[in-house]
Amino acid sequence: MSSIISLSGIQKYYGDYHALRGIDLEIKQGEFFSLLGPSGCGKTTLLRVIAGFEDVSEGVLLLDGADMARVPANKRPTNMVFQSYAIFPHLTVGQNVAFGLRKKGLSKDDMAKAAAEALEMVGLAGYGDRAAHALSGGQRQRVALARALVLKPKVLLLDEPLSALDKKMREQMQGELRRLQRQVGITFILVTHDQEEALIMSDRIAVMFEGEIAQMASPQELYRRPATRRVGEFIGVMNFLEAKQTGTSEKTINFDVEGLGAAEIGIDQFPEGARASADVVGLRPEALSILFEGQKSTGRVADATVQDLAYYGDMTYYEVTLEGSSTPVTISMKNLISRPVLERGTKTRVQWDERSLVIFAA
Amino acid sequence: MSSALSTGRLGLQIRLPHATFAVSCDADQGGAKQISTRFDTDAKRGLTLISPTAIYVLLLLAVPLATIFAFSFWSQDFLSIDRTLTLKNYREAFTDPIYRVFLLRSLWISGVVTVVTVVLAFPIAYFVSFHVPPERKALWIFLITIPFWTSYLLRAFLWKVILGFNGVLNSGLLGLGLIDEPLTFILYNTNAVVITLAHAFAPFTILPIYVALEKIDRSLLEASQDLGEGTARTFFRVTLPLAMPGVVAATLIVFIPTIGDYVTPRLVGGPDGLMIANMIQTQFLKLNNAPMGAALSVLAMGAVTLISLIFLFANRRFLK
Numbered sequence: 315m316s317s318i319i320s321l322s323g324i325q326k327y328y329g330d331y332h333a334l335r336g337i338d339l340e341i342k343q344g345e346f347f348s349l350l351g352p353s354g355c356g357k358t359t360l361l362r363v364i365a366g367f368e369d370v371s372e373g374v375l376l377l378d379g380a381d382m383a384r385v386p387a388n389k390r391p392t393n394m395v396f397q398s399y400a401i402f403p404h405l406t407v408g409q410n411v412a413f414g415l416r417k418k419g420l421s422k423d424d425m426a427k428a429a430a431e432a433l434e435m436v437g438l439a440g441y442g443d444r445a446a447h448a449l450s451g452g453q454r455q456r457v458a459l460a461r462a463l464v465l466k467p468k469v470l471l472l473d474e475p476l477s478a479l480d481k482k483m484r485e486q487m488q489g490e491l492r493r494l495q496r497q498v499g500i501t502f503i504l505v506t507h508d509q510e511e512a513l514i515m516s517d518r519i520a521v522m523f524e525g526e527i528a529q530m531a532s533p534q535e536l537y538r539r540p541a542t543r544r545v546g547e548f549i550g551v552m553n554f555l556e557a558k559q560t561g562t563s564e565k566t567i568n569f570d571v572e573g574l575g576a577a578e579i580g581i582d583q584f585p586e587g588a589r590a591s592a593d594v595v596g597l598r599p600e601a602l603s604i605l606f607e608g609q610k611s612t613g614r615v616a617d618a619t620v621q622d623l624a625y626y627g628d629m630t631y632y633e634v635t636l637e638g639s640s641t642p643v644t645i646s647m648k649n650l651i652s653r654p655v656l657e658r659g660t661k662t663r664v665q666w667d668e669r670s671l672v673i674f675a676a
Numbered sequence: 677m678s679s680a681l682s683t684g685r686l687g688l689q690i691r692l693p694h695a696t697f698a699v700s701c702d703a704d705q706g707g708a709k710q711i712s713t714r715f716d717t718d719a720k721r722g723l724t725l726i727s728p729t730a731i732y733v734l735l736l737l738a739v740p741l742a743t744i745f746a747f748s749f750w751s752q753d754f755l756s757i758d759r760t761l762t763l764k765n766y767r768e769a770f771t772d773p774i775y776r777v778f779l780l781r782s783l784w785i786s787g788v789v790t791v792v793t794v795v796l797a798f799p800i801a802y803f804v805s806f807h808v809p810p811e812r813k814a815l816w817i818f819l820i821t822i823p824f825w826t827s828y829l830l831r832a833f834l835w836k837v838i839l840g841f842n843g844v845l846n847s848g849l850l851g852l853g854l855i856d857e858p859l860t861f862i863l864y865n866t867n868a869v870v871i872t873l874a875h876a877f878a879p880f881t882i883l884p885i886y887v888a889l890e891k892i893d894r895s896l897l898e899a900s901q902d903l904g905e906g907t908a909r910t911f912f913r914v915t916l917p918l919a920m921p922g923v924v925a926a927t928l929i930v931f932i933p934t935i936g937d938y939v940t941p942r943l944v945g946g947p948d949g950l951m952i953a954n955m956i957q958t959q960f961l962k963l964n965n966a967p968m969g970a971a972l973s974v975l976a977m978g979a980v981t982l983i984s985l986i987f988l989f990a991n992r993r994f995l996k
Contacts, residue, residue: 388902388905396899402896402900404994404996461903
């Protein structure tokens with residue numbers, strides 16, 4: 315598989331403000347790629363650089379092997395779904411979808427046919443004659459998608475396309491977008507600040523902070539092995555505990571972890587360059603579990619007190635403090651019929667697995 | 677529910693569909709009746725609020741209009757008014773060519789003024805909306821309205837000074853050696869009327885077009901580019917259609933009042949630049965024929981209304 319997009323050393327300044335600080339990125343043909351980060355991290359700027367709405371201060375952008383430096387937005391093989399959808403209010407749904415087809419030199423009938431097909435693809439068959447301003451949020455989003463996809467771009471850019479939808483609609487559209495992407499085989503680049511959305515939809519995710527890519531990896535890799543504490547914090551929930559190195563052997567390094575005690579961590583669990591500086595370890599809420607009365611432990615065990623809890627129906631999130639530590643630790647437990655929901659102040663035991671401890675590179 | 681009814685806010689609520697629904701669920705215990713009384717109270721309050729303006733408008737607009745309308749069906753009998761209804765004035769207005777000339781010239785001048793003003797105003801509005809940095813827009817709009825600080829009459833006089841035989845323009849051009857003798861086609865004719873009126877109405881046209889341009893979501897222009905269109909095509913396919921409500925408003929704002937203008941043609945129009953309003957004034961004041969003047973007024977109003985409605989109808993797809 316070849317790279318459809320290749321960015322190297324992209325820098326972007328707005329006056330004194332350094333919006334993009336040296337972005338290197340290769341995106342493969344047919345990939346669902348996400349740019350994830352908090353607001354102001356430069357993810358939207360990067361997307362607009364690719365679309366051609368912002369010129370770069372430095373660096374090279376190749377689109378399907380061609381340098382895009384002097385190519386304006388209207389000549390690039392990319393199409394965008396805007397955050398506001400940017401549906402033309404003075405046109406009908408069909409005219410919106412056919413807007414970009416004028417350049418393709420199609421006959422009127424062919425244009426109408428292509429627009430109708432695109433609308434059918436996004437589940438809006440027969441909406442062609444409707445006025446654009448009479449659509450709901452979800453429908454506008456679909457029209458924006460159809461309008462971009464009907465031009466068969468090499469890359470589809472999506473700028474927070476689901477952020478304006480309510481939760482139910484958003485979840486439905488996440489699935490539909492993913493299906494659509496597989497169906498058309500076009501490279502999708504999604505900008506989002508919603509880590510859950512990025513995890514659900516992407517083949518690969520680049521996490522950005524302050525104009526830089528902090529980590530680029532598959533969703534699983536990103537969740538299991540966040541490179542930095544900040545990435546770990548941004549994606550899902552993560553507990554951080556102080557750790558002191560107590561010794562090394564050939565394949566493991568021994569730590570004394572705050573509240574949990576001795577831990578032998580395999581060298582393969584260390585990301586590159588992490589060994590010397592590791593003084594804090596991360597632990598996902600599901601890597602710890604509460605030992606209910608009469609349950610036998612299958613790993614290492616520590617004593618804890620329940621400080622607080624949040625009941626979600628299918629899950630309960632406990633906030634506990636470990637014996638000998640004051641750091642609150644979050645534990646998620648599936649609610650089974652055989653399991654009680656513990657009350658605040660309950661003394662209990664928690665079980666953990668040293669293989670799920672995360673060591674950070676920095 | 678009963679507490680909600682007694683808050684007095686229900687008059688507002690029941691206009692919302694879901695609130696109507698909520699109310700109708702409880703309507704079985706005389707609720708509906710209570711609502712209607714509430715609504716009447718609200719309506720009363722509303723009428724009280726608008727009544728000063730309404731009375732003012734009624735007295736100063738509707739009554740004079742009705743009077744004019746009535747007069748147009750009466751006739752002048754030497755010094756007194758004959759109040760038997762007759763179509764005599766209208767018959768005369770349609771048969772005597774002088775009235776037709778005045779009315780058609782007025783429509784023509786108003787049309788030209790409108791086109792000139794709107795065509796010149798659009799680029800200014802566009803520039804302020806798209807190219808002036810946001811923090812300076814208010815200043816620009818303020819500067820555009822500066823001509824209003826001087827009275828309309830004074831401005832018309834000033835144009836006379838500028839366009840006159842020995843005026844600023846002619847002496848300037850003569851001094852520069854660009855012309856050998858003063859230009860005469862710029863004063864005391866329809867050109868002078870058009871120039872003066874176009875200047876007077878420029879701010880009225882810039883503002884509505886500017887507002888319409890400001891309302892255009894800039895991402896629509898990016899979307900058009902993204903879909904393959906260049907700057908010019910984007911303007912004609914997106915910007916202009918979306919600015920049309922402003923252009924239509926600007927057109928009507930200029931066209932409707934210029935038909936009735938009589939100060940400017942009087943001052944700078946000369947004999948060939950006089951408009952229907954000057955004729956109406958003559959009928960009322962000099963010829964002492966108020967019924968004829970009234971009939972001409974009604975005809976002028978009718979013509980403007982008709983043309984405006986046709987114009988609105990032609991542009992209806994932009995005004996949704």
